[in-house]
Amino acid sequence: MTTHLPSTSQNGDEISAEQFNRIFHERSVIVLDCRSNGDSVKKANRLRLPALLQRRLMGGSMRLATVPDLKELNNPPDQCPEVLLIPGDTEQDEQLSTALARNLKSNDYRHFVLGESVNSLLSQFPSLRDMADENWNTTFQMNSMPGQGVGQQQVSGGPLLNLNQLRLEGEDQGGKQRAEFPVKLTSFLYLGNAETAKNRDILNKHSISHVINVTSNLPNTFEDDPNMRYLRISADDNASHNLFFPEAISFIEDARRNGSACLVHCLAGISRSVTICLAYLMKTEMCTLDSAYEWVQKRNASIAPNFHFMGQLTDYEKMLGLNSNRVGTYPSSAPRSPSCAIEAATASQVGGLLTPPPTSCSASPQSSNHSAKSFH
Numbered sequence: 001m002t003t004h005l006p007s008t009s010q011n012g013d014e015i016s017a018e019q020f021n022r023i024f025h026e027r028s029v030i031v032l033d034c035r036s037n038g039d040s041v042k043k044a045n046r047l048r049l050p051a052l053l054q055r056r057l058m059g060g061s062m063r064l065a066t067v068p069d070l071k072e073l074n075n076p077p078d079q080c081p082e083v084l085l086i087p088g089d090t091e092q093d094e095q096l097s098t099a100l101a102r103n104l105k106s107n108d109y110r111h112f113v114l115g116e117s118v119n120s121l122l123s124q125f126p127s128l129r130d131m132a133d134e135n136w137n138t139t140f141q142m143n144s145m146p147g148q149g150v151g152q153q154q155v156s157g158g159p160l161l162n163l164n165q166l167r168l169e170g171e172d173q174g175g176k177q178r179a180e181f182p183v184k185l186t187s188f189l190y191l192g193n194a195e196t197a198k199n200r201d202i203l204n205k206h207s208i209s210h211v212i213n214v215t216s217n218l219p220n221t222f223e224d225d226p227n228m229r230y231l232r233i234s235a236d237d238n239a240s241h242n243l244f245f246p247e248a249i250s251f252i253e254d255a256r257r258n259g260s261a262c263l264v265h266c267l268a269g270i271s272r273s274v275t276i277c278l279a280y281l282m283k284t285e286m287c288t289l290d291s292a293y294e295w296v297q298k299r300n301a302s303i304a305p306n307f308h309f310m311g312q313l314t315d316y317e318k319m320l321g322l323n324s325n326r327v328g329t330y331p332s333s334a335p336r337s338p339s340c341a342i343e344a345a346t347a348s349q350v351g352g353l354l355t356p357p358p359t360s361c362s363a364s365p366q367s368s369n370h371s372a373k374s375f376h
Helices: 017-026 051-059 068-074 091-106 118-124 200-205 245-257 272-285 289-297 307-319 342-347 365-370
Strands: 029-033 044-046 082-086 111-114 183-186 189-192 208-213 229-233 261-265 361-363
Touching: 017 029, 017 082, 017 111, 017 118, 051 091, 082 091, 091 111, 183 289, 189 272, 200 208, 208 245, 229 245, 245 261, 245 272, 261 272, 272 289, 272 307, 289 307
Parallel strands: 029 044, 029 082, 082 111, 189 261, 208 229, 208 261
Antiparallel strands: 183 189, 229 361
C-alpha cells in the first residue's frame, strides 16, 4: 500500500524510505546526513561539528542559514526547500542530528527525519545511491590525521558543506553592548581592531609595545619606532589559513616578560585576532576552548571566529590534552601569567602541524632580534 506523503502539519515527523524517495524526487529539498560513515545518498551533505559549535546549535545561537550552501534557508520558511534529515547511527552523530532537528523546528523549517536505516533506503531505492565516488568532495572533519594540516579535510564520502564562512553568533547578552576597543583580556593582553592599531594615544595609554597584526594587508603603522615590535600573521578571514599559535604565544610572552603589553588585532577584531587570544589563554591557563571563549565573550559580545579557525582551536585543545567534555569555568579574575615554558610548546611543533612557512609569519625589522622563534 502506498504511504501518503507527510503534510506540512507533520513537520519534523519520521518518514519511511518510500516517503523519503517521493519527497526527494517531487520536491525541492536539502539533504543533511549526520552519519560519520556509510554509503552516501545523492545530494546529501555530511556535516560534522566540534562540541562548542554543536552546543551553540543546540542552544539556538547558531543559524544554519549562515552556511553558504544552506543560504536558501534565509528565505521565509514557506519559501525554503524542505530538509530531509538522515540521523546519525552513533551516540555522537545522534547528538548532532538531535541538535539539527531542534534548530530546524525552532525556526519553522519544513523538515522530515528518515525513520529507516540508509541501508534499507538504498536497498529499496538503489537510484538514491551516490555512485560517483571519484567526484565526491570530502567531509570536513575537525580531527586532523597525522601528517595533515590543522583542519584539513579527510575523505569520508559525500559533498562538503562550505563551512569556512560560518561564524558563531554570540548568545543573548541581555542588551550588553559591544565593548570598546581595545578590550583588556589580561593585564598585558589586549584585543583590538584596525583603528586601535593606528591610534598612538591608545597604545601609549595601555603601555602596548608589541603588536600582532593578523592580516595580510593592514600596515604596521608605527613600525619605524624602535620601541615598537610587530609580528605579522598573514591571514584572510575568508580563507583557510594556519594561524601559527606557538609563534604568537611566544610574542605575547615577550611583552609580558618585559613588563609591557601586547595588542592583537585584525580588521574588525572579531575573528582572526580573537582566535589568537583564545589560543593564548588555552595554552597559558590550560583551560578548555569553552572556558577561554566564555572569558573573551564576557568582555566583547561581538566575537565570531569563523569555522576554520574554530577547527584549529579544537585541534589545539586536543594537542594540549585538555578535556573538552568537562564543564569549563572561566576565571573569576584575569588569568594569571603562565609558569610553563613556552619553548616546550614551540619545540613540540617543529616540523608539525602548527609550524609556519618562513613567509607566513614574520616579525618587523625592528624586532628582528626578538622574533617569535628567538623568544624561547
